[in-house]
Structures are given as C-alpha cells and as structure tokens.
Amino acid sequence: MYIRLSREDGDKQESESIGNQRKIIQRYIQENNLMFIKEYIDDGISGTTFDRPGFNELLHDIENKSINMVITKDLSRLGRDYIKTGEYIESYFPQNKVRYVAITDGIDTFADSTNNDITPFKAIMNDMYAKDISRKIRSVYKEKQKNGENLCSIPAFGYKKHPDIKNKLIIDNNVSDIVKKIFEMYANNHGCVEIANYLNNNKYLSPSGYRKTGLVQDFNKTNYDWNKVTLSNILKNEVYIGNTIQNKKTVVSYKVKKIMSVEKDKQIRVNNTHEPIINKDLFEKVQCMLNKRGTNFKPKYDYLLRGLLYCYHCKNKLQIVVKKKSNTNSYIYITCCNHKSKGCYPLNINYKKFENYIIDLIKKIIREYSSPRFLHDSYEKFNKTRIDTNKNYKKKIMQIDKLISETNDRIDKIYMDRLNGIILEDDYVRYYNKFTSERSNLITQKQDLEKVNFKVKENVNTYSINNLIESFLKLEPIEKIYLYRLIDKIEIDKNKKVFIHFNFSSIKIE
C-alpha cells in the first residue's frame, strides 16, 4: 500500500487525504482477497521527484522480494512525472515481477499485458489532468456513499439534511405525512393517477414546488404538478425505510458526460442509515403491488366521479358500491364507508343518476364560461404547431427517400461489379446483405413517419374548427380530465344536499 500526500495536490482536499487513500486501498485489498504486507507513506513530498523516503523503502522491499505487488489509489500517487512513472510501470515493476495497481485509474499490470506497454500510457497523459480530477471526485464520492453518507444534493421528499451532521438525513415533519399518505393510499388500492389527483386537488405542492417555495400547500395556484412518475419514484424509494442506495446513476467517463443507470448489484446500498418514514411491512406490500400491477393500475370500474366524492359529515372519501341484482342488472350506489363503524350516514345515492346530474351541471357551466372566441384562437395556435410538425415530417421523409435511392444505386453497382467479375461472389453477398438491411431499416423509418403524418392530415380534414369547438362545449364524450380541472371536490350530506367545490373561486354552487 503506497500513500502519498503533498502540497501540489492541495492538502485540504479530502479526496487526497491519507485516511481516504488508505480506505480505498484497504477496500480493494479486501475485495480482491489480497494479503496486506506493509504500508508506505510519503507525507508532504511532491510527486515530481522519486527521491522520497517512503518510496525508497518500497523499492528496497521489492528488491529483497518481501513484496510482489504495489497498490496506489491512483497513478498520480505513484508520481507526477509521467515519463518516470511510465518507466516504473513499463520496465521496473515487470522486471521485478511486481504487479502494480492504480485503483481509480483502472490500471492493473497483471490484468492485461498490453497495459505494460508505454503507448496507451502516453495517450492517457494528454488528458491526465482532467481525468485525474474527475476520477478523484467520483472515487471520493463513492467512498462516502459506502459509508452510508447521503451525498444527494437534494434529499428525498420527506427528508431534510441534518443541521449539524454533514450528509445525514433527518425526517422533514412538514411533509413526511404526505409520504405516509401516498404509501397508504397505494396500499389501499388507489392507483398513482388517483393519488396524484388527490394531492393536486388538495393543493399540495409537488416535491419540486415544495423545494422552491417551502410551502406544503399553496391555495393561490391554478396548477399542481403531482404526477404518476413522481409518485412511482417515491413508492419505489428505499430511502423511506431508512436505507441509503447510491451510485444509481453514473457518468460514462470524464469525456462523455452521459448519465447511465447502474445495474442493481453495483449500486451502493447501506441499510439503516437514517430514521424510516414508512414501516417495512407497508413498504413490502407496496412493492408487491407495484410489481403486480405497475403504476398504471386502473381500478376495474373507473367511475367518472371516483376520487371527487366526499362525505359532508365525516369529510372522508365516499365509496361507490356495486350491488348485483341479477346477472345483467346491478345497482350502483354511493355510501359513506364510516356509516357502520363510526356512526356516519349511509347516504345510499344512486350513482348513475348522480353522475348525470353532475355532467349536466358541468356542461352548463362550460357553456356559460368559455368564450368561443377564446377557443377559436387556442385552436388556431394548436393547429399551426401541428402544420409545422407535419412539414417537418415531410422533410424527413424526403431525406429518407433520397437515402433509399442511394442505397438502391449501390445495390445496382455491386451487381454490375459482380457481373463484370470485379468482385468475388462472397463479397457480393456480403455487400448485398449489408445494403438490403440498411434499405429495410430506412423503409421502416419512413413508414413510421408516414403513419404520424397521415394522422395529422386526417384530423385537419375531418373536423372543422367550429365542429371541434362545438363538441368540446357539449363535452361529448365527457372526460375525467375536464371534471378534475373544474372540480376540487363534491360533498354530499345526509339529506342528499350537494356541495360542489370548484377549482376557481368565482362560482360556488350548493
């Protein structure tokens, strides 16, 4: 184990601290089942010289054959003089049958004999500095992650950073109940879309909104952006049972700053690093349900008013119950599920009739409050985008056509070459296969584009703007999304009196 620290590396940088270098090397020794012999340290000596006491001691031990392997955290620990460092790796270590490993640079002179060659080494040299820095940072991060320290710059929703202990999570009591609610709702058969609607309707800010404003609820907004993706990420996150899983994403290399997902077994997992918000049983149950039905789960009967109906008395969500009368006939009614257990009212309202009543009401409101002029303008704006997209597709199709005809020319050409004996049968077949597979790829691409293209055209031809507006105003067919945009919730009381809370303050109907 060779460790070096010096001023030129900026001692204050934790990445280069002796403790950190030691930790990384010890882990490597452990993971690779190596036998540790000795630690050599040069503290405060520059890497540009090789006349260092620790390093000299190491060379001495190589020569008297008490060690056969040298490990450093990275190449620059061995030395900053690249030519000299290269000489050690290329000739000195191999001559003495010593295996050299620079962990974060991925250098292992025994792993691949070509690594003993100075040539690839010279190639690294050019951008060594950049590589050094980026690797250094990444490896320190990983080390911290392995210790269960949380390095996410943004803690998961429901947690916040500990005020004193660096990289430690504590529960954010402002929003931890929302996380609990999300898990409980999902476990009670509510799909992610429904949960999102619930949170949005109750004016809860999404994690990003909460981060920006510090508000849990905001009653002055018109848009709330909880969605399926945010929710399914929360439901899958082990952070809520107290585990820290990091290294989920990685950058491919210091040159290609592309983010890649890391396979599960390479992620860094540390259990019980902080206080859980969700108990393990509930979490397990949710994971089972997620696997079974995914986050796209839709209830068997998706009633239009599902999720909007509340009991006026106990403020709980009302249940829509199906009662089978015969094989073909069933009665659907609305009831408060607390009427048995907590003495609330059974309500017993005919769902179908109630739904029709609400739909009629919404239609009236829409007619009264949307101006056809406004709808007309919006439609024209929308249509312009559609026409632009269409033009774009046409251009792409023309480009593909050109490529197809070029490929055809190539196929003709090699055919002539074959007839004239310019190329061999084998080569002809090879080229022919290559070009025809290119051609069929292009044809598929073209067909895909044409499909989209056709759809747009069809829409433009079939409906006139006025027809579209008319059908929107009629709300036929009515879509749940309209209702959710308009209505916050509908409360029903024991005398079947209905209170509709709209998402805009201008109307209130009782």
Ligand SMILES: [Zn+2]
């Ligand atoms: Zn009730």
